[in-house]
Amino acid sequence: MKIMLRMPNGTNAIAQAELVRARREGIGTASDGSKTEFLLQTRYGNPLNRDKLREKVIRPALRDAGLPETFRTYDLRHSHASVLIDLGVNLLALAQRMGHSDPAMTLRLYGHLFEGAQVELSEKIDGLRAATEPKGGTVVPFTRPQSVGKP
Secondary structure (H helix, E strand, O other), X not given: OOOOOXXXXXXHHHHHHHHHHHHHOOOOEXXXXXXXXXXXXXXXXXXXXXXXXXXHXXXXXXHHOOOOOOOOHXXXXXXXXXXXXXXXXXXXXXXXXXXXXXXXXXXXXXXXXXXOHHHHHHHHHHHHHHXXXXXXXXXXXXXXXXXXXXX
């Protein structure tokens, strides 16, 4: 099953510009001039292996970002999930974003990050109640109309 995830507009624009630049510079083109489907590839058009990806792409990006080179791709993934949880993202959306087949897996991996969720939920309910309290005037109680034919 193929799952398509929408990227934020800014990220999408950056990725699109990078793809255009890569094609213009011959990235995605094998040494014989044929086009390949791999953006990260060797000069022969083969997919870049994991170690080369780390050496040629990930480590330089980490250095540029001021992060330690020992930072793992998994750490970036976990940080992404943590930020989304902190933003209050829906669990199902988070599970889809992380590629988990079931939100229960997401809870098993990231459930510890939901600590304090009940306090936050209570505060939101209190805020909603306060926002809907009457601001003066009379509150008319709701009474159920009696059905015809019933005493």
